[in-house]
Amino acid sequence: MTEAAIRATKLTRDFAGVRAVDALTLEIPPGIIFGFLGANGAGKTTTINLLLGLLEPTAGQAQVLGFDTRTQGNAIRERCGALLEFSGLYERLTAEDNLDFYGRVWRLSAAERQARIKELLTHVGLYDRRKERVGTWSRGMKQKLAIARVLIHRPTLIFLDEPTAGLDPVASAALRDDLERLVASEGVTVFLNTHNLPEAERLCQQVGVIRTGKLLAVGSPDILRQQTGRPEAEITGDGFTPETLAALRARPDIASAEAQNGRLTLELADQRVRMAPIVAALVEAGAQIEEVRRGQASLEEVFLSLMDEDRVKEVAR
Amino acid sequence: MITDIWTVMLKEWREYLAGASGSGGSGRGRGVVGVLLIIGLISIFLPLQLGRELFTTAAPLIVDSLFLPYLILQTIVADSFAGERERHTLETLLASRLSDRAILFGKFGAAVAYGWAVGIIAALIQAVVANLSPKNATAGSGFAFYPANMAFAIVVFALLTSLLVSSIGCLVSLRAPNTRQAQLNMSFGFLAVVFVPVIVLQFLPHQTQRAFLAALNSASATQTAQTFLVLVAILIVLDVVLLLISLARFQRARLILS
Numbered sequence: 001m002t003e004a005a006i007r008a009t010k011l012t013r014d015f016a017g018v019r020a021v022d023a024l025t026l027e028i029p030p031g032i033i034f035g036f037l038g039a040n041g042a043g044k045t046t047t048i049n050l051l052l053g054l055l056e057p058t059a060g061q062a063q064v065l066g067f068d069t070r071t072q073g074n075a076i077r078e079r080c081g082a083l084l085e086f087s088g089l090y091e092r093l094t095a096e097d098n099l100d101f102y103g104r105v106w107r108l109s110a111a112e113r114q115a116r117i118k119e120l121l122t123h124v125g126l127y128d129r130r131k132e133r134v135g136t137w138s139r140g141m142k143q144k145l146a147i148a149r150v151l152i153h154r155p156t157l158i159f160l161d162e163p164t165a166g167l168d169p170v171a172s173a174a175l176r177d178d179l180e181r182l183v184a185s186e187g188v189t190v191f192l193n194t195h196n197l198p199e200a201e202r203l204c205q206q207v208g209v210i211r212t213g214k215l216l217a218v219g220s221p222d223i224l225r226q227q228t229g230r231p232e233a234e235i236t237g238d239g240f241t242p243e244t245l246a247a248l249r250a251r252p253d254i255a256s257a258e259a260q261n262g263r264l265t266l267e268l269a270d271q272r273v274r275m276a277p278i279v280a281a282l283v284e285a286g287a288q289i290e291e292v293r294r295g296q297a298s299l300e301e302v303f304l305s306l307m308d309e310d311r312v313k314e315v316a317r
Numbered sequence: 318m319i320t321d322i323w324t325v326m327l328k329e330w331r332e333y334l335a336g337a338s339g340s341g342g343s344g345r346g347r348g349v350v351g352v353l354l355i356i357g358l359i360s361i362f363l364p365l366q367l368g369r370e371l372f373t374t375a376a377p378l379i380v381d382s383l384f385l386p387y388l389i390l391q392t393i394v395a396d397s398f399a400g401e402r403e404r405h406t407l408e409t410l411l412a413s414r415l416s417d418r419a420i421l422f423g424k425f426g427a428a429v430a431y432g433w434a435v436g437i438i439a440a441l442i443q444a445v446v447a448n449l450s451p452k453n454a455t456a457g458s459g460f461a462f463y464p465a466n467m468a469f470a471i472v473v474f475a476l477l478t479s480l481l482v483s484s485i486g487c488l489v490s491l492r493a494p495n496t497r498q499a500q501l502n503m504s505f506g507f508l509a510v511v512f513v514p515v516i517v518l519q520f521l522p523h524q525t526q527r528a529f530l531a532a533l534n535s536a537s538a539t540q541t542a543q544t545f546l547v548l549v550a551i552l553i554v555l556d557v558v559l560l561l562i563s564l565a566r567f568q569r570a571r572l573i574l575s
Contacts, residue, residue, distance in 0.1 A: 052412050054573045073569075078414040088409025090328070092335035101331075104324040105413050133335070159412075 010060035020046040022213035033190040035204035043213040044193040081150035091135030106153030120148035140171030197300040239287035325423020360442035368452030382474030386432035394486025395499035436475030477552040484559030
């Protein structure tokens, strides 16, 4: 059996009476991109700090690459790379000097450093600008360089804390592309903190959703969609009258029905619901149908639904 | 550990050389201009006025081993500790494989070596300028230099003062909310060290003042050597105590929360 890259058991951390991470139990297999989804202040950054052995847990335990975070933090940091909340680049130094410093930190030889710097900077399209001071660069370029820095020593596992936060859509997409290619070519395990759900949907093989320190759900995006989000259907056409909508809402196979600008959106009761009888009922009621499209809830909808469910539970408690 | 300390020292020196201001270009050599300016002003003006008399006064000892290291290091050390935290590069450094001690000793090592080198280089420039001064027109020829005990005292005090300023700077920076405040606190400390003894001396009765100055002037070689040893011992004890406190304060779990 392959050893988990990360295994946390009831990992808990309090700050002055506030529980930042609450009994987190998690197992992440090696070689995947794991997305840790949560709103600001949900406990994502504290989790990274705990897993890197930078913070002591209040209770519970975690192993990263087989090492205990409480007692073997040095061994973990030796084998991991981290891009934390800020890029952590020395802005007065050049891009090359930044990478050279971290290459030395991980004791790469001069030849290895030179080759690796060239390889990584070429990969992110910054090799020609390696002699420039990082302080003059855009945030997107800095984040690309920071990712190159994280990978300089070929780590087994990397932690990325919202790498695309604050980037414009173009820079964000470019960084995501670079990240995807680099991760594929390097074969590393990635623990990705993000609240950018399309990003997680595109990159991650597994995701965990955290709210106020508690892990609400974990699994592949598809499984979470099946477990949490209801399947949807979108019908384009004319004649979606209030009576037709009322009739649809009364059906047991439809959870909700909304019409706007010639577009009818249906939330289906479950995956097994067939569209043919619904379409037949609509035609019979006088609707003219042009297109029927069936889809699944997006990760964003799953995320929001999990958040709502937990909020309701919290109020009930 | 030694390799890691050296790695941090190299990074620190690169940052000193790059300097705090300006942007663009290769990023090298900006920081060194300000330091050269200070060394130049201090090392040229004073010996030019005194000529070879410089080697018989305590001025080089005070300027090169106390004043200059403090002046140069108060900014650099605050920037190295508080600045790294303020620019959010410290978290990344703490998340690396470097130990707390390697980071701390690397930063200390870079600052101490820098302050020490500045003091010694300034003393050497002063020696050259003192020999070239027009004040020496009637004096004997040949290259004059500091007496051996003075040269030794400059080297030792410059080292110990640099270590003291680095330790104080580290502790002040760890407590200060930002770099500016840390630098301000260090500057106040500097002013206090320079001016408080002078002010205190002014308020002493004239008789006591005269007696104090007379004692300083008439001190024998043995008394001077004893005073030197006592001062060195005090500085070493202070350095060790402050270094130990810095070691206790500079810890990952504490820093990551600051």
